[in-house]
Amino acid sequence: MNLSDLTLDRDGLIAAIECTDPAFNEALRQEAYRVKVEHIGTNVYLRGLIEISNICAKNCLYCGIRSGNTACQRYELSEEEVLASAKRAALQRYGSVVIQGGERTDSAFIKKITRLVKAIKALETKSDGGRPLGITLSLGEQPREVYQEWFDAGAHRYLLRIESSNPDLYRKIHPQDARHSYDRRIQALQDLKEMGWQAGTGAMIGLPYQTAGDMADDLLFYKQFDAPMIGMGPYNPNDETPLTLSGAAYPPDDVRLQLGLKMIALLRLLMPDINIASATALEVLHPRGRELGILAGANIIMPNVTPEEQMVKYNLYDRKTLLRDCPNPDEAHKGENHICKNCVFPFCTLGDNLKNGKITVGFGQWGDSKHFQSH
Ligand code: 5AD
Ligand code: SF4
Numbered sequence: 001m002n003l004s005d006l007t008l009d010r011d012g013l014i015a016a017i018e019c020t021d022p023a024f025n026e027a028l029r030q031e032a033y034r035v036k037v038e039h040i041g042t043n044v045y046l047r048g049l050i051e052i053s054n055i056c057a058k059n060c061l062y063c064g065i066r067s068g069n070t071a072c073q074r075y076e077l078s079e080e081e082v083l084a085s086a087k088r089a090a091l092q093r094y095g096s097v098v099i100q101g102g103e104r105t106d107s108a109f110i111k112k113i114t115r116l117v118k119a120i121k122a123l124e125t126k127s128d129g130g131r132p133l134g135i136t137l138s139l140g141e142q143p144r145e146v147y148q149e150w151f152d153a154g155a156h157r158y159l160l161r162i163e164s165s166n167p168d169l170y171r172k173i174h175p176q177d178a179r180h181s182y183d184r185r186i187q188a189l190q191d192l193k194e195m196g197w198q199a200g201t202g203a204m205i206g207l208p209y210q211t212a213g214d215m216a217d218d219l220l221f222y223k224q225f226d227a228p229m230i231g232m233g234p235y236n237p238n239d240e241t242p243l244t245l246s247g248a249a250y251p252p253d254d255v256r257l258q259l260g261l262k263m264i265a266l267l268r269l270l271m272p273d274i275n276i277a278s279a280t281a282l283e284v285l286h287p288r289g290r291e292l293g294i295l296a297g298a299n300i301i302m303p304n305v306t307p308e309e310q311m312v313k314y315n316l317y318d319r320k321t322l323l324r325d326c327p328n329p330d331e332a333h334k335g336e337n338h339i340c341k342n343c344v345f346p347f348c349t350l351g352d353n354l355k356n357g358k359i360t361v362g363f364g365q366w367g368d369s370k371h372f373q374s375h
Contacts, residue, residue: 045367056102233279
């Protein structure tokens with residue numbers, strides 16, 4: 001297949017997803033990078049990821065922190081720990097934080113998040129103009145009142161992946177009960193959008209039972225929902241989950257990596273001015289996976305600022321190595337890579353792309369989706 005044959009309708013997307021020709025795949029990634037630069041520039045924006053808790057009321061069949069996994073050691077960060085992580089993010093001029101955790105609807109947890117959002121907003125930052133940190137929440141499905149309370153407290157982006165836009169596939173990878181309803185999830189996304197959040201979504205790539213048609217439909221779902229930001233990434237197995245234990249087949253690591261990059265590239269062509277995250281799940285499949293994602297059209301990286309002791313317990317999937325993000329990207333940015341020998345933070349290892357200007361970093365900026373601003 002040639003790039004000039006590519007069409008962005010369902011059939012064209014399927015043909016592109018199925019094409020294994022390395023020359024086509026490389027040309028597609030380069031074109032997506034070009035389209036990104038043309039519409040939103042070379043900047044990558046950073047969100048310090050705070051994994052607040054691995055306690056979850058849900059039981060998704062693919063996820064290592066599902067409630068039914070008795071082998072998972074549970075933790076919850078204290079308010080002090082969350083604030084310390086946010087301060088670290090601010091000090092490193094990440095500009096924004098993401099608070100992510102298992103889905104909980106108990107009122108103690110909801111109030112804690114409200115207090116934390118307000119406290120993070122009140123932190124002094126080193127961001128440009130002394131602007132407070134931008135806050136993204138990723139805490140699952142919640143009643144409208146809860147979304148409203150958190151929005152009023154000062155959070156403005158919410159990430160709720162649809163996981164798969166195909167209701168049949170959604171059903172195959174979730175327990176069959178009211179807590180895991182596809183329709184409720186769609187409703188939650190709709191609620192967030194209506195309330196004025198920048199509502200992001202996304203799906204896993206390379207799941208058991210997933211077809212190229214499903215992946216094409218995921219892309220068309222993002223377009224139809226008019227999502228201002230997307231965080232999608234390869235499925236990676238966790239050995240203690242029912243999905244892995246069922247023995248259901250899924251594509252090997254190298255194929256899931258290629259698919260993950262290709263989905264970023266195709267999405268960039270479909271939606272040129274949205275924010276697209278280069279997922280941590282890519283880094284599990286390749287030591288510079290997130291950098292490859294940026295070169296394929298993504299523009300957001302979420303360096304992990306969770307304390308290490310708890311980070312290792314946030315095992316959505318098996319981590320091959322602990323993803324240690326550089327504690328000092330400014331220094332690395334100066335080209336002193338020796339301080340980052342064991343560090344897989346892209347800005348330490350991708351020296352070349354930083355030096356030649358293919359990638360620049362929006363330190364201290366919120367980096368909101370241009371797509372959302374243009375509405
Ligand atoms: N592989 C990849 N991503 C996963 N997630 C959960 N389990 C896995 C897995 N095994 C993702 C889900 C969820 C996000 C927090 O983590 O898409 O939305
Ligand atoms: Fe909980 Fe999210 Fe994991 Fe599902 S994917 S079990 S909601 S943390």
